[in-house]
Amino acid sequence: MSPSPRPVVLFVEDEVLLRLVIADELREAGFEVIEAGEGVKALEVLRSDSAVDLLFTDIRMPGGMSGWDVAEQARTLRPDLPV
Numbered sequence: 001m002s003p004s005p006r007p008v009v010l011f012v013e014d015e016v017l018l019r020l021v022i023a024d025e026l027r028e029a030g031f032e033v034i035e036a037g038e039g040v041k042a043l044e045v046l047r048s049d050s051a052v053d054l055l056f057t058d059i060r061m062p063g064g065m066s067g068w069d070v071a072e073q074a075r076t077l078r079p080d081l082p083v
Contacts, residue, residue, distance in 0.1 A: 008032045008050075012042045012057035012070060026056075039065030046077045055083045 009031045013019035016037070023033045034050065036042040039061060046052065055074050059067035071083045 006030055006032045007053040008034060009054045009056050010034045010036065010042060010045055010052045012036045012039065012055070012061070012067065014038055014058060014061045014063075038063050039067070039070040042070050043073055043077070046074055046081075052078070052081060055081055057083070 007030075009026055011019065011023055011026060011033050013022065013035075014037055019035055019037065023035050026033050031054075034045055034052065036045060039057075040063065042055070042057065046055075055071065057067040057070050061067060074081055074083060
């Protein structure tokens with residue numbers, strides 16, 4: 001777990017309104033949320049020193065990188081990260 005008092009979710013969703021609504025719901029459920037609108041941004045977060053306890057990603061996204069791609073690379077970068 002992260003040093004944060006709340007678990008940190010990296011939430012990846014390309015549809016802005018959907019991302020805003022779900023991120024708000026996750027915060028209300030007690031999570032800290034890092035939002036990413038595309039897979040490349042999510043991988044930037046995962047390559048950084050940011051604490052992330054869970055990856056929650058959309059599957060179909062524009063830009064050439066699907067949620068499956070993000071999940072596979074996340075497993076390489078952070079093998080113990082739940083997806």
